[in-house]
Amino acid sequence: MSAKRIIMHIDLDSFFVSVERKFDPSLIGKPVIIGGSAERGVVASCSYEARKYGIHSAMPTKQAYKLCPHAIFLRGSHGRYGEASREVTDIINNAVPLFMKTSVDEFYVDYTGMDRFHNCYKHASELRQKIMKDTELPISFGMSSGKTVSKMATNQAKPNGQLYIPHGAEKQFLAPLSITKIPGLGESTSQKLFQYGIERIGQLQKMDIRFLESVFGKMGRFIWEKAQGIDHGEIIPHSERKSISTEHTFHTNIADRQNIETILVSMTEELSSKLRKGNKLASCLAIKVRYANFETHTQQEKIPLTAAEHILIPGVKNLLKKAWNQHRPIRLIGVRLSNLATGSYQINLFEDNEEQIRLYQAMDKINFKFGDKTVCRAAGMEIGTRNFNPFMRG
Template structure:
């Protein structure tokens, strides 16, 4: 909801994390009294429509605005005018500067550096000797110097997964198993991201590097069985050269936000509840906690454009008959 409001109201914005945005409002003063007033109105709208606490810092760069936002928290706002950036940063802890993590902070503290002002007064060459290239960046940020632009944010329009084989293969059983595992994982990603796909593409690259793709439009879906059945059907129609395969891949595109709507004559409440239960287990224990039996021997799905990180290896639970 917050993203939608910012997208609707802002001329240019960057979504740097799930709950942090940068908005470039250069030139807004031509349309309203001040940029600060516009920023306050945006904050009020988000508060009214989401009832979430929200803070902002308004200044001339990403660094100063981010530090300002931190100072305005938990639910306030602050403006650092042009020319006041350096004096605003000076009394703050050096840890407030982006890029100064725990390791860098302890190193700076060991040198007697606690406040940003100390870095501001240091020669840039000394910071470079102490921290290398990062020292130069931290010195500039401490001065309020940051020319990093706001990068326009675009919602992901596709997710994909590919597998390149160390040894080219014609093992159809193995290929189907990998495709099922890929499709199952991508479907889980869709549901976990509250997305639906309307186009499924299969990619095959042979040992002679000839590459073929085939795609099919489907009704918006995020269900395993629909995506898997479509992928396997595309595979049967595409794999007709009967020579060694070097790479296979799946792409789900034409993504939109939203939850799956049950189709009256094709779906059942039972199957929807099954997927919800499966996703609940995966969210708690990792994406491989549940998998279809046909894909249980697949050790590696391949390279993914939207991988999940930090999941614990556990004993998988299989669904269905291995044969």
């Protein structure tokens, strides 16, 4: 008989705002919005005080300003957030045998089987207290038999709370909640359910799965299972060692900076696309330069978790300046993205704007459907059809 699953979901409350408040306590209790420029930016994070005005992540900052003109707008600090995320990751890594990092501020912990030796909820509570004490950041968690219910429990516990849903109580917990609380349920699907008079998860629980499949196809089973609290999603062990990389060897040695940068752009674009396709984010960027005599130089730097080339490409170009003596021709150039974490590209890049977000969504949709490099930046088109053979490794 297999052990009952015990899954903990951890979420750092208003993470970016909370980090900023550590450095500037005067922000506490005030509506704070973090994002890009006021004219073309997008809200990356906002305080609960700002959310009362209807502001939320991914909203244009221009709209947020109209809703709450007295809010404090900040551009955000990449380095601070990356360091805070690593600090939390280290604490979790030292406390539990198996966890999964899904974004810069979100984690899953698998306690399955540990209930023979520990009170798992007590251990989770102590872990939360340690994170808050050591990092001075508010944190919420949910615990249940699966990832979905645990995540929904976290959302109900926020801000700065915790909630345990015992085995067998999942449906009872879910029943009064709005169907919009189900993770992964899109707006169009929710609207269609509303048209059938289904507003609460409890109503969904009573629906015939065959009816849902006839209306929504395969999505019907997904909807029904989520409503029942059924979730077989596994916790993929977190590892900081995985990387994705690519190299290009020139037919003849080259010292033309523009051509080298063109190749780097294409290589970086292809790698970042593969990250998004594989649901990965990178937090370390590296470049390799090999000269004609096979002398090899590398440079690397820590970066905020990302899969966006408009962040990665400037970093690659900067590393090229450090790694390459421009008087010496290059035989080989390489790019590596490492310290990967599982998670979707998030709107937490403070230069993001609506146009960039839509561009990524459109490019990925076309490239995933018709093949890599169907659509790419003009800067990388010169070598877009060459075969780089990027690979994943442990």
